[in-house]
Amino acid sequence: MVAEPARAAGPASSAPLLALDDVTVEFAGRRRLGRPPPAPVRAVDRVSLRVDRGEILGLVGESGCGKSTLGRVIAGIIEPTAGRVAIDGRDIASYRGAERRTLRRMLQMVFQNPYGALDPRMRVDAIVREPLDANGIGSPGERRERVAKALGLVGLGAQHAMALPGKLSGGQQQRVGIARALVTSPALLVCDEVTSALDVSIKMQISELLLALHRELDLVYVFISHDLGVVRRLATRIAVMYLGQIVELADTASFYAGPAHPYARALLTAVPIPDPAAERGRARLLITGEVPSPSNPPSGCRFRTRCPFAQQRCTDEPPQLRQIAGARTVACHFPLIGADSG
Amino acid sequence: MQPARTDSRRPDPAPVASGYSLIVRDLHVHLRSRHGTVHAVNGISFAVKPGEILGIVGESGSGKSVAMLAVMGFFDREAARLISGSVTVGGTEWRELAAPDPWSSRSPELAIIFQDAVSSLNPVLTVGSQMTDTLMARQPKSGGGMPRPAARRRAAELLDLVRIPDAARCLDLYPHQLSGGMCQRVMIAMAISADPSVLIADEPTTALDVTVQSQILDVLLEIRQRTGMSIVMISHDFGVIARVADRVQVMYAGRIVERGGVDDIFSRPQHPYTRALLACSPRIDRGEQASQIIPGAPPDMRLAFAGCPFAARCAEVMGVCRRDEPALRPVGSGAVLERYAASCWLPRIADAGNGDGR
Numbered sequence: 060m061v062a063e064p065a066r067a068a069g070p071a072s073s074a075p076l077l078a079l080d081d082v083t084v085e086f087a088g089r090r091r092l093g094r095p096p097p098a099p100v101r102a103v104d105r106v107s108l109r110v111d112r113g114e115i116l117g118l119v120g121e122s123g124c125g126k127s128t129l130g131r132v133i134a135g136i137i138e139p140t141a142g143r144v145a146i147d148g149r150d151i152a153s154y155r156g157a158e159r160r161t162l163r164r165m166l167q168m169v170f171q172n173p174y175g176a177l178d179p180r181m182r183v184d185a186i187v188r189e190p191l192d193a194n195g196i197g198s199p200g201e202r203r204e205r206v207a208k209a210l211g212l213v214g215l216g217a218q219h220a221m222a223l224p225g226k227l228s229g230g231q232q233q234r235v236g237i238a239r240a241l242v243t244s245p246a247l248l249v250c251d252e253v254t255s256a257l258d259v260s261i262k263m264q265i266s267e268l269l270l271a272l273h274r275e276l277d278l279v280y281v282f283i284s285h286d287l288g289v290v291r292r293l294a295t296r297i298a299v300m301y302l303g304q305i306v307e308l309a310d311t312a313s314f315y316a317g318p319a320h321p322y323a324r325a326l327l328t329a330v331p332i333p334d335p336a337a338e339r340g341r342a343r344l345l346i347t348g349e350v351p352s353p354s355n356p357p358s359g360c361r362f363r364t365r366c367p368f369a370q371q372r373c374t375d376e377p378p379q380l381r382q383i384a385g386a387r388t389v390a391c392h393f394p395l396i397g398a399d400s401g
Numbered sequence: 402m403q404p405a406r407t408d409s410r411r412p413d414p415a416p417v418a419s420g421y422s423l424i425v426r427d428l429h430v431h432l433r434s435r436h437g438t439v440h441a442v443n444g445i446s447f448a449v450k451p452g453e454i455l456g457i458v459g460e461s462g463s464g465k466s467v468a469m470l471a472v473m474g475f476f477d478r479e480a481a482r483l484i485s486g487s488v489t490v491g492g493t494e495w496r497e498l499a500a501p502d503p504w505s506s507r508s509p510e511l512a513i514i515f516q517d518a519v520s521s522l523n524p525v526l527t528v529g530s531q532m533t534d535t536l537m538a539r540q541p542k543s544g545g546g547m548p549r550p551a552a553r554r555r556a557a558e559l560l561d562l563v564r565i566p567d568a569a570r571c572l573d574l575y576p577h578q579l580s581g582g583m584c585q586r587v588m589i590a591m592a593i594s595a596d597p598s599v600l601i602a603d604e605p606t607t608a609l610d611v612t613v614q615s616q617i618l619d620v621l622l623e624i625r626q627r628t629g630m631s632i633v634m635i636s637h638d639f640g641v642i643a644r645v646a647d648r649v650q651v652m653y654a655g656r657i658v659e660r661g662g663v664d665d666i667f668s669r670p671q672h673p674y675t676r677a678l679l680a681c682s683p684r685i686d687r688g689e690q691a692s693q694i695i696p697g698a699p700p701d702m703r704l705a706f707a708g709c710p711f712a713a714r715c716a717e718v719m720g721v722c723r724r725d726e727p728a729l730r731p732v733g734s735g736a737v738l739e740r741y742a743a744s745c746w747l748p749r750i751a752d753a754g755n756g757d758g759r
Contacts, residue, residue: 121610228698258460259637260695263681267694285610288640288683315685329615330685331640335663337686338644346612349580 074148076279077110077133077247082142084128088354100354102128104303105142107380110247115273115280117294117311119287121326123350125303127251130283134168134249146247160194167240171252173232177224183210184220187238196243209238212276213268230261234268241272251283266292287330291315296386299323302353302361305380309387319383319394322346322362360392368393421448421489422598422631423472423511428486428498430464430471430655437703438482441467443655446486449599454625454632456646456663458639460678462699464655465635469601471498473513491598512592516604518584522576528587529572532556536594559590562627563620582613586620593624599631600624606641618645639682643667651675654700654710657729661741671732671743671750674711709746721746 083105088097103125110116118126131137132144135151144151146162154162167190170176177186184206191202210220213234224232233253240248250269254262266289272278284290290297290311297314299307299322307320318324325346332338346365351357357364363373372392380390430442442464449455457465470476472488476499484499491510515521523531536552547555553572560568563586576584585605592600602621606614622645625632636642642649643663650660651674659672670676680693697714700706709715712722731740732750743750 121612230698259639259678259682260460261698263683264694264696266683286683287611287685291685291687292683325612327685329611331615331618331638331644332684332686333639333643333667333679333682334686335643335646335667338640343615345615347616349582349613 074145075109075111076147077108077281078143078145078148079106079108079129079133080143080145081105081107082129082132082139082144084125084132084137085140098354101303101356102353103132103139104356106300106303106305108298108305108308110279110281112277112279114296115282115294117290117297118281118283118300119285119290119297119326120300121285121350123302123353124300125353126283126300129300130168130249130251130281133247133281134166135163136168164190164194164196164243165246166249167243167245167247168249168251169233169236169240169253171255173229173236173256174224176236177232179223179225181223182220183215183222183224183227183235186224186235187220187242190239190243194243205242206238209242212241212272213238228261229257230264233257233261233265237265237268237272241276245278247279247281249281249283252285253282254289255284255286262286262289269293287327299326302350302356304361304390306362306391307387307389308380309389310385313385313387317396319387319389319396320362320391321366321368321395324395360390420450422451422453422491423449423633424489425468425472426487426489428468428471428488429483430467430476430481431483432467432476432480433482434703439702441655441702442471444486445652445655445657447650447657447660449631449633451598451631452625452629453648454621454634454646456642456649457633457635457652458637458642458649458678459652460637460699462702463652464702465652466603467655468652469513469603469633469635473511473601474498474508509595510598511601512595512597512599513601513603514585514588514592514605516607518588518605518608519576519581521588522584524576527573527575528560528579529553529556532559532572532587532591532594535591555594556590559594560587562593562624563587563590564616564623565590580613581609582617585609585617589617589620589624593628593630596628597630599633601633601635603635604637605634607636607638614641621645639667639679640684651678655702656710656744657742658711658745659743660729665741671741671747672711672745673715673717673747675743677714677716709744717747719746 082103083101084103085099085101087099090096106129118129120126132139146165151162187206187209188202191197191205197205215231215234215238219227219231224235254265257265269280270293273280282290282293294311296310298305299320301322307318307323318327321344325344328343348365351364359375360373360378363369378390378392380388382388383394426446428442428445432439432441445468459465471484476484478499481499486498488495488498490508495508533549533552533556536555537546537549556572557568560571565571565583565586606617609617618641621632624630634645646663649663649666650657653674659666659675666675670679677693677695681695695714700710708723708725709727712718715722727744727746729742729744731742
């Protein structure tokens with residue numbers, strides 16, 4: 060039996076729990092007979108990011124921006140083409156064999172479609188126990204105990220443990236998905252659109268459950284979502300992605316008070332508010348057109364083709380992420396707030 | 402099976418006069434399923450005025466989509482165990498909502514667009530040929546179809562209307578060459594090509610990104626502005642409803658539990674379900690909002706239950722709620738189908754319905 064993946068095992072406690080340095084992920088395009096090989100699609104392009112203990116990082120952006128791919132890199136499901144992912148200051152590529160399995164238990168993932176993520180022919184208790192079986196954690200008695208505890212944490216009881224996933228509601232299925240992720244006592248949970256398939260009333264039940272688990276278990280989340288309302292409720296910090304890059308990083312309060320990057324501003328103002336009076340008086344930053352292809356991104360700033368404020372410099376020179384005001388970092392030559400001389 | 406009109410049931414007093422582009426009276430839809438009959442829609446009545454956007458909001462399984470599919474005449478006797486009620490559109494009342502020949506039960510005044518625009522389009526035909534086929538086959542108000550060149554010109558105009566850049570080029574593209582947002586624009590263009598008086602939009606932006614959603618909502622608002630078309634907007638998103646609707650009805654368990662003007666519903670919701678749903682809708686404009694949670698889940702619509710369908714989850718439940726089902730009662734004055742109304746036994750609602758209201 061392998062020892063517990065003690066979080067204290069990490070060397071320097073000053074190192075962030077998760078650090079990404081210049082992480083890039085490329086996917087080869089589909090080859091077709093008689094045609095030149097297509098350019099690889101760069102889904103994630105030189106992303107650097109730190110997530111500390113106690114944080115919930117909201118990773119937001121629209122379809123195809125690379126947020127799910129980045130989540131999979133963080134969870135260790137896919138390996139980056141280039142760059143470095145470190146947990147507690149240690150590069151995860153340096154973990155081998157048994158050590159690597161131990162690492163895997165620290166990093167777990169919950170998926171969007173709860174039903175699709177659960178084997179329809181396995182009972183709930185077996186689904187939740189599977190990570191323990193696969194990793195050889197604990198004796199059969201200990202495994203039973205851990206499964207019961209994980210189910211208890213997500214608000215499911217013994218009557219649910221014997222059920223097949225198909226007999227459960229969408230919200231209950233998502234709770235099973237969370238219990239399965241919790242059973243190995245992870246330090247970091249990557250939640251990929253976990254509330255997106257759920258109805259409003261169930262969405263809030265799951266959000267509140269995640270918040271409670273964050274407090275009780277000292278769990279860190281990378282919470283990937285396109286739902287900026289739910290993200291506001293959960294996240295302590297927000298990272299906005301566009302075409303594979305992070306364009307703005309800010310603490311939740313400053314972000315929702317007004318994003319500095321034009322894309323982030325457009326994204327936030329596009330979300331309708333359930334208040335007709337507020338909607339009528341709302342100033343929107345409208346953007347037109349569609350996201351360009353990630354296999355052939357624009358030169359300079361990737362958002363310039365849709366940006367109402369784009370100038371020549373945006374075509375010539377890609378903006379770097381830089382700190383502008385407070386804990387706010389933005390990749391824009393002409394940010395909407397805190398614009399000291401670029 | 403007879404198209405059952407249960408006379409014992411007292412429908413909402415229905416408006417006799419016109420002045421509405423769509424009137425639905427006492428609509429019931431019970432669907433067959435492998436696990437028993439689903440009582441999807443249970444006696445709803447409502448009306449839509451010309452040029453009005455009626456928002457229908459509710460969670461999955463509330464019956465909002467099924468009701469509008471039945472209004473469109475999309476169910477046949479195979480799928481529907483019972484489908485009753487009437488739909489009045491363009492001055493004609495349709496009582497056979499599940500006729501053997503579906504075309505005879507569909508009014509040309511009604512059109513519908515769906516959530517998944519990409520799969521609603523034919524993948525092997527160009528946008529242009531799908532649109533011209535429709536125009537050539539049916540142009541009801543001018544009687545008969547158009548010749549192809551005219552249809553093609555009209556198709557390009559329609560794509561312009563939904564703000565597709567370079568409409569003429571788009572006609573020669575296949576659906577897979579378009580983004581989800583563009584496909585939805587094409588769907589809207591096709592839906593309005595027969596110049597219907599009511600467009601039913603069933604979660605038209607749910608599958609889209611927010612910036613694209615915003616553009617599509619603007620397109621719908623603009624079409625309403627330019628053509629005076631009524632729109633029935635079905636959505637689970639209170640934000641979308643707040644942005645576009647003039648009036649709102651909230652559905653739960655196949656019933657309308659509350660309806661009224663958009664400002665009333667959002668600023669003075671009466672029904673506990675509407676209040677709870679609004680309180681737990683995640684909002685970008687509020688930080689530490691009170692985290693109210695609606696416990697439990699909606700009722701299983703295959704099972705019979707007594708009383709108010711929301712009783713089991715309601716924070717203000719009383720004894721009577723578990724015994725008797727509250728009717729949708731108009732509160733205040735005005736035309737019956739437009740008046741502020743809610744179905745709840747709470748005194749603040751039930752008593753207001755008896756007096757003159759507000």
